[in-house]
Amino acid sequence: MGLIQTLLGTLTSTSFLPILIATLILTPVIYRLYLHPLAHLPGPLLYCFSSLPLYTICYLGIESRTLSYYHSKYGKVLRIAPNHVSISDGSAIHTIYVASGGFMKDARYHNFNLEGTATIFSSTDPAYRDARAKAVLPMFASGRVRGSGDEGGVMKQCIDEFILQFKAEKEMAWKAGPKGDANVDILDLSAKLSLDVVTGYLFNRRFGGLNEHAEDLKKREQDSNKEKKSSKLSLNPFIFTVVAFGRFSLFPNWLFKLCYRTSIRLNADEKLFASLVKIGTFVNGVVDDVKPKDDTYPSRLLAVGISKEETIKQCKAVMFAGTDSTSVKLATIIFHIIQNPNVLQRLKQEITELGQDPATDPQTFPYMRAVIREGLRLGVANSTRLTRVVPPSGFEVNGYYIPAGVVIGISPWMVHHNPELFPEPFKFRPERWMEDKKGTNGEVDLETDKRRKEMERDLIPFGTGSRACIARNLATHQLFMTVRALVESDVLVGAKTVKKRIEIIEWFNAEIKGHELEIQWT
Numbered sequence: 001m002g003l004i005q006t007l008l009g010t011l012t013s014t015s016f017l018p019i020l021i022a023t024l025i026l027t028p029v030i031y032r033l034y035l036h037p038l039a040h041l042p043g044p045l046l047y048c049f050s051s052l053p054l055y056t057i058c059y060l061g062i063e064s065r066t067l068s069y070y071h072s073k074y075g076k077v078l079r080i081a082p083n084h085v086s087i088s089d090g091s092a093i094h095t096i097y098v099a100s101g102g103f104m105k106d107a108r109y110h111n112f113n114l115e116g117t118a119t120i121f122s123s124t125d126p127a128y129r130d131a132r133a134k135a136v137l138p139m140f141a142s143g144r145v146r147g148s149g150d151e152g153g154v155m156k157q158c159i160d161e162f163i164l165q166f167k168a169e170k171e172m173a174w175k176a177g178p179k180g181d182a183n184v185d186i187l188d189l190s191a192k193l194s195l196d197v198v199t200g201y202l203f204n205r206r207f208g209g210l211n212e213h214a215e216d217l218k219k220r221e222q223d224s225n226k227e228k229k230s231s232k233l234s235l236n237p238f239i240f241t242v243v244a245f246g247r248f249s250l251f252p253n254w255l256f257k258l259c260y261r262t263s264i265r266l267n268a269d270e271k272l273f274a275s276l277v278k279i280g281t282f283v284n285g286v287v288d289d290v291k292p293k294d295d296t297y298p299s300r301l302l303a304v305g306i307s308k309e310e311t312i313k314q315c316k317a318v319m320f321a322g323t324d325s326t327s328v329k330l331a332t333i334i335f336h337i338i339q340n341p342n343v344l345q346r347l348k349q350e351i352t353e354l355g356q357d358p359a360t361d362p363q364t365f366p367y368m369r370a371v372i373r374e375g376l377r378l379g380v381a382n383s384t385r386l387t388r389v390v391p392p393s394g395f396e397v398n399g400y401y402i403p404a405g406v407v408i409g410i411s412p413w414m415v416h417h418n419p420e421l422f423p424e425p426f427k428f429r430p431e432r433w434m435e436d437k438k439g440t441n442g443e444v445d446l447e448t449d450k451r452r453k454e455m456e457r458d459l460i461p462f463g464t465g466s467r468a469c470i471a472r473n474l475a476t477h478q479l480f481m482t483v484r485a486l487v488e489s490d491v492l493v494g495a496k497t498v499k500k501r502i503e504i505i506e507w508f509n510a511e512i513k514g515h516e517l518e519i520q521w522t
């Protein structure tokens with residue numbers, strides 16, 4: 001006892017205390033900088049010994065542009081936290097995401113659980129994910145998706161209504177003249193359309209985003225002096241809140257939950273509450289009404305034994321995923337078409353030549369394909385790294401060995417803006433996807449051909465491999481069908497964007513600053 005007391009006395013004596021504190025701080029720092037299995041990797045010093053800088057840039061929504069700067073300084077393989085590595089080399093995409101099913105999602109995905117339940121998106125357990133994904137996958141087969149865009153299909157109906165609403169807004173903007181509130185928010189219109197497509201297609205019941213404010217729109221059409229009320233999608237507060245939680249998404253799960261609860265307590269308002277009630281009422285109704293003979297997303301989940309409570313959450317999760325990502329991509333494409341009248345003209349010409357038969361699939365129009373690809377490259381739905389864990393076998397990239405357990409990832413934003421593959425990466429240039437593969441004498445130009453293959457490889461708006469977006473066919477077809485309808489309707493003629501460029505907050509799901517993208521007609 002006496003000895004212990006003496007020891008404790010010595011340890012806490014004023015001369016020893018600073019040494020103890022310094023040792024406690026320096027030991028992990030020295031270990032992480034010089035002895036850690038990632039010590040040989042380049043990276044900014046602060047990031048190498050603490051996770052705080054990475055958490056901070058994630059919170060601030062500047063992760064991709066900050067890491068892009070460090071990649072340009074340190075190279076394509078970058079240590080960005082004691083146990084995190086960012087890779088900006090597209091040649092690693094196949095190994096990380098595709099080969100043998102790809103590496104597993106890391107624990108950060110648990111932060112995307114919906115109301116505490118793992119979804120198809122957030123699950124890190126292959127058996128859990130596969131049981132659910134396999135049940136619903138046939139709904140996304142390309143033939144079935146295309147059918148919904150044909151006459152009488154739900155996608156076609158939604159797009160027709162979207163165009164009518166777009167035209168009505170344009171008409172009113174003309175009538176209101178330069179002094180009126182002539183701006184139209186293409187992000188909000190795109191969200192209404194995407195929500196109706198995803199719910200109409202998967203649940204056989206439309207949420208009704210496009211019709212929520214139909215009454216007000218009609219009144220304004222009849223009386224141009226009537227004041228424009230806020231007519232934004234009622235589900236926006238739910239969607240924006242989920243997106244904003246992305247700022248905490250790299251935190252350990254216990255800290256994420258703490259921030260989540262505190263943030264809800266501090267920031268929840270009536271609009272968010274109303275939005276949550278609305279989505280809850282809608283989805284409960286959809287799931288309650290499932291009949292045994294139905295062939296819908298919820299009926300398929302229930303049929304493989306998923307509980308009703310969980311099915312409700314899985315449905316909410318796809319409503320979020322479908323609405324947010326598709327609307328951001330669609331609004332971005334519309335934005336760039338408006339800013340480039342020559343693109344609009346060329347699309348019109350192509351549709352006149354190739355699309356006389358409305359049944360022709362627009363995905364076969366070469367220029368439109370280039371426009372959509374360029375829009376998918378520039379549109380920022382998922383801006384940060386799609387993180388994965390290095391498997392027990394380890395992983396070698398660009399001459400660096402990365403051991404098992406390290407969290408690595410490539411960000412779509414980073415590879416989409418690589419100036420080596422996409423010169424003037426921030427410019428909307430559909431022609432880059434059409435550059436001739438032939439040399440001047442008609443022979444295959446190997447250099448161009450190689451670059452083109454690398455461009456295709458690095459275009460990963462939907463992720464890639466076994467955990468790529470399950471709904472890419474649905475989203476892609478909606479983009480093509482909507483662009484075609486917009487061009488055919490001439491509604492974009494004479495439009496201009498209010499802002500010169502789209503500003504992004506780089507969370508896992510990017511946020512368009514101000515939650516709107518306005519256009520007007522002159």
Ligand code: HEM
Binds near residue numbers: 472
């Ligand atoms: C243009 C629109 C869309 C984009 C850009 C997009 C993007 C993505 C990306 C990048 C991933 C992979 C994320 C990762 O690896 O961490 C993903 C996964 C997923 N997406 Fe989408 N998405 C879109 C539309 C949709 C729609 C319409 C739905 C639902 C109807 C949806 C449902 C899902 C689901 C369930 C997953 C998880 C798949 C899995 O992990 O097995 N997405 N999406």
